Amino acid sequence: MSEVTIGQPAAAPQPVSPSRQAWRMFRQNHAAVVGLLVLLAILLISAIGPLVYTVPPGEMVWMPLTPPGRSAYLLGTDYLGRDLLAGLINGGRVTIAIGFSAALITLFIGVAVGALAGFFGGWVDTVLMRITEFFQVLPNLLFAMVVVMLFSPTLLNISIAIGVVSWTSAARLTRAEFMRLREMDFVRAERSIGAGNARLIWKVILPNAGPPLIVVAALSTGTAILFEAGLSFLGLSDPNAMSWGRMIGDNRPYILDSSWGVTFPGIAIFLTVLAISLIGDGLNDAFNPKLRQR
Amino acid sequence: MLKLTLRKAANAVALLLAVLVLNFTMIHLAPGDPVETLVGEMGGATPALIEDLRRSMGLDQPLYIQIGLYVGNVLRGDFGHSYYYDQPVLTLIGARIGPTLLLVTTALFAATMIGTVLGVFSAQRRSSWLSHLVTVLSLAGFSAPVFWVGIMLILVLSVAFPIFPISGMSDAVGTDGGLLYALDVAHHLALPALTLALIYLAFYSRLARASMLEVLGSDYVRTARAKGLPRRLVVYKHALRNAILPVVTFAGLQFGQVISGAVLVETVFAWPGLGTLAFDSILRRDTPTLLGILFFSALMVVVMNVLTDLLYRRIDPRIKIR
Amino acid sequence: MPEPLKPELLTSGPLLSVRDLEIVFRIDGQDVPVVRDLSFDIEAGETLGIVGESGCGKSITALSLLGLVPNPPGRVSKGQILLNGEDLTRAGEARLNAVRGNDISMVFQEPMTSLNPVYTIGEQIAETVRVHFGLSRAAAWDRAVEMLSQVGIPSPKTRAHDYPHQLSGGMRQRVMIAIALVCEPKILIADEPTTALDVTVQAQIFDLFQDLQERFGAAIILITHDIGVVAQMTDRVMVMYAGRKIEEGSVASFIRDPRHPYTRGLISCIPHLSLPPSDVPAPLFEIPGVVPSARELGASGCAFAPRCSHASGRCAAETPTLFPVGDGRSAACWLEVEAAR
Numbered sequence: 020m021s022e023v024t025i026g027q028p029a030a031a032p033q034p035v036s037p038s039r040q041a042w043r044m045f046r047q048n049h050a051a052v053v054g055l056l057v058l059l060a061i062l063l064i065s066a067i068g069p070l071v072y073t074v075p076p077g078e079m080v081w082m083p084l085t086p087p088g089r090s091a092y093l094l095g096t097d098y099l100g101r102d103l104l105a106g107l108i109n110g111g112r113v114t115i116a117i118g119f120s121a122a123l124i125t126l127f128i129g130v131a132v133g134a135l136a137g138f139f140g141g142w143v144d145t146v147l148m149r150i151t152e153f154f155q156v157l158p159n160l161l162f163a164m165v166v167v168m169l170f171s172p173t174l175l176n177i178s179i180a181i182g183v184v185s186w187t188s189a190a191r192l193t194r195a196e197f198m199r200l201r202e203m204d205f206v207r208a209e210r211s212i213g214a215g216n217a218r219l220i221w222k223v224i225l226p227n228a229g230p231p232l233i234v235v236a237a238l239s240t241g242t243a244i245l246f247e248a249g250l251s252f253l254g255l256s257d258p259n260a261m262s263w264g265r266m267i268g269d270n271r272p273y274i275l276d277s278s279w280g281v282t283f284p285g286i287a288i289f290l291t292v293l294a295i296s297l298i299g300d301g302l303n304d305a306f307n308p309k310l311r312q313r
Numbered sequence: 314m315l316k317l318t319l320r321k322a323a324n325a326v327a328l329l330l331a332v333l334v335l336n337f338t339m340i341h342l343a344p345g346d347p348v349e350t351l352v353g354e355m356g357g358a359t360p361a362l363i364e365d366l367r368r369s370m371g372l373d374q375p376l377y378i379q380i381g382l383y384v385g386n387v388l389r390g391d392f393g394h395s396y397y398y399d400q401p402v403l404t405l406i407g408a409r410i411g412p413t414l415l416l417v418t419t420a421l422f423a424a425t426m427i428g429t430v431l432g433v434f435s436a437q438r439r440s441s442w443l444s445h446l447v448t449v450l451s452l453a454g455f456s457a458p459v460f461w462v463g464i465m466l467i468l469v470l471s472v473a474f475p476i477f478p479i480s481g482m483s484d485a486v487g488t489d490g491g492l493l494y495a496l497d498v499a500h501h502l503a504l505p506a507l508t509l510a511l512i513y514l515a516f517y518s519r520l521a522r523a524s525m526l527e528v529l530g531s532d533y534v535r536t537a538r539a540k541g542l543p544r545r546l547v548v549y550k551h552a553l554r555n556a557i558l559p560v561v562t563f564a565g566l567q568f569g570q571v572i573s574g575a576v577l578v579e580t581v582f583a584w585p586g587l588g589t590l591a592f593d594s595i596l597r598r599d600t601p602t603l604l605g606i607l608f609f610s611a612l613m614v615v616v617m618n619v620l621t622d623l624l625y626r627r628i629d630p631r632i633k634i635r
Numbered sequence: 636m637p638e639p640l641k642p643e644l645l646t647s648g649p650l651l652s653v654r655d656l657e658i659v660f661r662i663d664g665q666d667v668p669v670v671r672d673l674s675f676d677i678e679a680g681e682t683l684g685i686v687g688e689s690g691c692g693k694s695i696t697a698l699s700l701l702g703l704v705p706n707p708p709g710r711v712s713k714g715q716i717l718l719n720g721e722d723l724t725r726a727g728e729a730r731l732n733a734v735r736g737n738d739i740s741m742v743f744q745e746p747m748t749s750l751n752p753v754y755t756i757g758e759q760i761a762e763t764v765r766v767h768f769g770l771s772r773a774a775a776w777d778r779a780v781e782m783l784s785q786v787g788i789p790s791p792k793t794r795a796h797d798y799p800h801q802l803s804g805g806m807r808q809r810v811m812i813a814i815a816l817v818c819e820p821k822i823l824i825a826d827e828p829t830t831a832l833d834v835t836v837q838a839q840i841f842d843l844f845q846d847l848q849e850r851f852g853a854a855i856i857l858i859t860h861d862i863g864v865v866a867q868m869t870d871r872v873m874v875m876y877a878g879r880k881i882e883e884g885s886v887a888s889f890i891r892d893p894r895h896p897y898t899r900g901l902i903s904c905i906p907h908l909s910l911p912p913s914d915v916p917a918p919l920f921e922i923p924g925v926v927p928s929a930r931e932l933g934a935s936g937c938a939f940a941p942r943c944s945h946a947s948g949r950c951a952a953e954t955p956t957l958f959p960v961g962d963g964r965s966a967a968c969w970l971e972v973e974a975a976r
Contacts, residue, residue: 160573
């Protein structure tokens with residue numbers, strides 16, 4: 020703009036890629052780093068725990084309702100004499116698997132609906148947003164309960180049911196990002212050199228909508244895990260697989276005799292979701308440095 | 314204004330119709346014969362009743378006639394028959410909807426009110442202990458399963474320190490509707506309402522704080538200060554009324570989720586509402602009842618949306634067509 | 636001095652006197668000054684223009700007079716703001732509230748967002764008098780309606796029940812002026828009051844200011860970057876650059892004979908003011924470069940030197956102080972000091 024230079028700020032920072040910069044910001048957020056470590060630990064335990072700790076989770080191994088620390092079974096046993104520690108180690112697999120797969124489905128539906136609505140606008144947008152509104156208003160857990168009950172509680176069905184009722188916020192966010200980005204110069208430039216709609220949506224706009232979607236993905240995983248816990252607490256879980264929510268549901272009638280039966284699985288769920296939300300918050304701050312000043 | 318109201322009403326009706334279509338679709342998509350799906354765990358179903366059901370659904374006719382029959386039945390107040398309880402679904406739901414409304418509105422009211430107060434206070438002192446409490450509370454509230462929070466509260470406040478009853482809605486045998494009965498219900502209501510409120514308290518305190526922070530930085534708050542208004546008026550008259558607008562909006566939008574939360578909380582506390590009914594329906598595979606509950610929950614959400622919309626317009630004179 | 640000053644002479648001094656004001660913003664753990672060594676007076680009933688580009692510290696100076704520097708990150712770190720001899724930088728919140736809107740009031744730049752959307756304009760005027768004068772609701776409302784008519788809003792009785800969104804930008808700014816004047820303040824600060832408005836509306840608003848000043852007798856501090864407005868509205872002008880006052884004087888001499896190179900640049904930017912009328916349209920003039928941000932400024936040296944065509948070695952090394960250039964004027968430029976030798 021002018022040939023006169025005014026007091027250069029000391030040492031201009033080297034340009035770094037946005038993802039590396041975000042990672043740097045993320046590392047500075049101690050809570051998020053702790054969350055990440057906790058989540059990695061939980062994933063590790065769920066992955067190799069059952070191989071190391073081989074007590075079967077679904078069989079009676081000791082006196083029912085044994086308190087923690089009174090037997091070889093560290094966390095005690097439940098009303099059927101099943102080992103709680105084995106339950107926790109094995110139950111994490113189902114909970115986490117459903118959490119991640121449901122989040123994937125949530126994201127898939129949400130991004131598809133939001134991208135189409137935001138990219139095409141007009142009547143496509145109107146129709147899709149009506150549908151989104153409908154799903155937003157629907158009491159989501161009740162709807163998921165109906166779906167799971169009618170279509171049998173397999174892992175896949177539960178994931179689909181959770182995805183089908185939780186995609187609305189991902190859709191709204193994607194739509195907003197697409198509406199913002201489709202008017203940007205680089206998109207117009209691509210369009211002017213003849214890029215088709217599919218290319219514009221997938222290759223041009225979507226990558227740029229990445230950061231907020233990553234945050235939504237993290238939060239969706241947390242909500243999906245809570246959802247799975249709620250459904251299996253109500254008895255809507257795969258009868259052949261142990262899960263944390265189901266452990267709470269199974270042990271609930273016996274809380275007067277064994278508070279530990281419900282406490283430990285609850286803590287497991289709480290820690291997992293807490294870790295994920297800390298990571299989500301950290302990612303959010305890392306991608307939006309401006310918001311940190313709030 | 315009238316046009317707007319009509320549009321909103323049309324919207325609400327369309328939404329409820331969509332729920333019916335969804336219900337219908339699910340019955341027919343479910344594996345197996347629709348009649349079997351509806352009958353579930355037989356209960357009071359006799360071959361004659363099943364034949365009756367088959368005819369009333371018009372299963373031998375084209376789909377669009379079936380769907381018309383279904384919607385027509387609902388419009389006449391016929392939500393089907395619960396073969397397990399051997400009662401019309403409408404009767405079952407009518408007996409249960411009151412307790413659910415009581416629980417849900419109490420919890421939502423407490424969550425929005427206390428959440429707003431917490432948010433407003435913490436917005437004014439950003440690094441105070443209260444502000445940190447709101448942060449911790451909102452993280453914990455997002456991460457803890459509501460039913461587990463309920464159980465933990467029972468273990469502490471009903472078992473370790475027996476202050477509140479473990480379950481149910483009243484101990485009184487006769488429901489004479491007197492003051493004692495009301496107190497008894499309130500005593501039973503405290504824990505489930507607290508459980509449900511805690512989860513949403515987390516959300517609303519965070520929302521109110523963010524909103525309040527934004528409003529406190531606005532030009533009109535600066536104007537109010539420049540006029541020489543005392544802090545009390547600046548915060549509680551000028552800032553607060555603007556800051557609660559998103560709280561009102563979300564109270565309407567989130568009502569469906571609050572009802573979902575109530576299903577879990579009712580199950581934990583054996584609160585005799587739609588939630589425990591839903592839980593029992595799952596155990597009995599009582600599809601008509603569950604579908605009826607879904608419909609009435611959607612109806613409650615629609616009504617709640619209309620109410621929050623009216624409230625919103627009372628607070629904000631700018632009429633917004635949202 | 637022949638006689639010691641009598642107390643009444645002290646109080647008959649300037650209405651408002653700002654002495655050695657420094658305002659700092661805390662940025663990344665460091666106090667960055669955004670206003671430095673600022674002193675100026677304003678007499679009852681006069682109009683002072685404060686001129687400068689955006690970011691030169693005009694608006695924050697105005698806010699400091701009301702004790703409204705956003706804190707954190709900003710604060711007044713040095714100096715005094717004397718209203719009738721009382722130092723407002725030491726006043727408590729209660730005292731400041733009694734001054735705000737009552738002795739000193741302010742009209743902001745953004746009429747669209749400066750009124751509260753959820754209250755009627757009548758209420759927003761009336762509450763000001765209720766707070767300061769303790770009027771009853773009814774009396775305050777009547778006063779609000781009266782003020783609306785004073786600022787030229789048609790059918791004020793019904794309009795008082797309107798909400799801000801029902802009014803145009805110009806009308807809203809009139810409401811802001813009504814709020815500012817309802818307690819008949821001694822000083823009215825107007826921070827770029829017409830920047831957000833149409834040109835025709837701008838003229839109406841300035842007419843209103845002049846008209847109201849005659850009726851209410853308030854001193855006006857008019858903050859602007861528009862030299863034309865300064866020429867039309869003010870008695871005296873103060874030019875600010877990068878947080879400092881660099882020139883001050885009567886409006887006539889300021890326009891006829893600007894002394895500081897920056898001021899000269901500002902005046903030349905106005906095509907019809909700088910040159911005698913001629914048939915050839917004058918080329919538009921532009922000061923090269925931009926105002927340095929407060930963080931980029933060194934501790935010493937003239938802040939304008941990097942953009943100044945007359946800058947010498949001394950300008951980069953030493954900060955020029957205000958130097959009297961006759962006729963009650965002063966300028967902060969080494970050229971003036973050298974010329975006076």
